[in-house]
Amino acid sequence: MEAQTEALFADGGEPVVARRVMGEKVLVFGWGMLLASFREGDEVGRDVAIATLLNLGMGLKTDTVAELCDVSHGWVCEIRKRHREGGMAAVTARAKPGPPRLIVGRKQK
Numbered sequence: 001m002e003a004q005t006e007a008l009f010a011d012g013g014e015p016v017v018a019r020r021v022m023g024e025k026v027l028v029f030g031w032g033m034l035l036a037s038f039r040e041g042d043e044v045g046r047d048v049a050i051a052t053l054l055n056l057g058m059g060l061k062t063d064t065v066a067e068l069c070d071v072s073h074g075w076v077c078e079i080r081k082r083h084r085e086g087g088m089a090a091v092t093a094r095a096k097p098g099p100p101r102l103i104v105g106r107k108q109k
Contacts, residue, residue, distance in 0.1 A: 036049035062076045
């Protein structure tokens with residue numbers, strides 16, 4: 001298993017927050033302690049990790065959280081908004097499948 005470490009910012013030369021990729025798992029460490037983890041490709045797990053990092057009270061910037069979780073600045077803002085409005089249930093909610101769309105007008109021909 002190959003591990004890759006990326007330090008995103010440093011305090012006195014030592015990494016304060018670091019991202020480590022071990023196989024399929026992405027681990028986010030702060031001061032050497034595991035703060036959040038998720039599997040690559042697991043969108044729900046990634047979003048929970050984003051919400052966790054935002055709510056730790058460490059003062060992590062939106063761009064830093066985006067880099068740690070490999071998402072865009074806008075997606076981190078969306079997760080922050082969802083969490084503020086509905087808690088972790090809103091963060092983990094996904095679209096529910098419904099009936100197929102009806103074809104109308106010119107597309108019907």
